[in-house]
Amino acid sequence: MLRPEVMSHASPMPLIAVLNGPNINMLGLRQPHLYGSATLDDVEQLCAETAEQLGVAIDFRQTNGEGELITWVQEFRGRASGIIINAGGYTHTSVALMDALLASELPVIEVHITNIHRREEFRHVSYISKVAVGMIAGLGIQGYALALTAMADMISENDS
Numbered sequence: 001m002l003r004p005e006v007m008s009h010a011s012p013m014p015l016i017a018v019l020n021g022p023n024i025n026m027l028g029l030r031q032p033h034l035y036g037s038a039t040l041d042d043v044e045q046l047c048a049e050t051a052e053q054l055g056v057a058i059d060f061r062q063t064n065g066e067g068e069l070i071t072w073v074q075e076f077r078g079r080a081s082g083i084i085i086n087a088g089g090y091t092h093t094s095v096a097l098m099d100a101l102l103a104s105e106l107p108v109i110e111v112h113i114t115n116i117h118r119r120e121e122f123r124h125v126s127y128i129s130k131v132a133v134g135m136i137a138g139l140g141i142q143g144y145a146l147a148l149t150a151m152a153d154m155i156s157e158n159d160s
């Protein structure tokens with residue numbers, strides 16, 4: 001174990017917010033033919049393991065409330081190095097969430113478990129992608145690990 005004086009001089013790990021919107025808590029139960037059998041706990045475990053390998057910290061959250069999601073985005077401004085977000089249905093409807101992400105002045109990566117472009121027409125429009133540096137869709141929960149890897153790379157490049 002590091003002595004306290006050594007720990008205090010170590011640079012803190014970059015923090016990445018991993019935010020999930022409505023119905024993501026129903027993974028494993030809701031439409032498993034589309035979303036698979038993995039649960040939200042499985043996604044969180046995957047993110048935690050990936051973050052540890054990448055040397056970053058995560059703050060993993062899920063809410064069904066649009067206002068709460070917006071408040072979280074605002075809280076991460078100046079605190080996190082980036083945001084990974086699966087906004088669920090708010091992807092296609094929330095200008096307010098888009099505005100909050102824009103105001104955060106943080107890099108954003110949008111994640112979708114399914115390929116939204118192979119689904120209903122209304123899902124093809126994403127307000128989140130208008131402010132995101134990138135989007136990962138259709139690769140199941142592995143998209144979260146890919147997003148964390150991409151975000152860690154961006155953070156590392158910005159710190160160089």
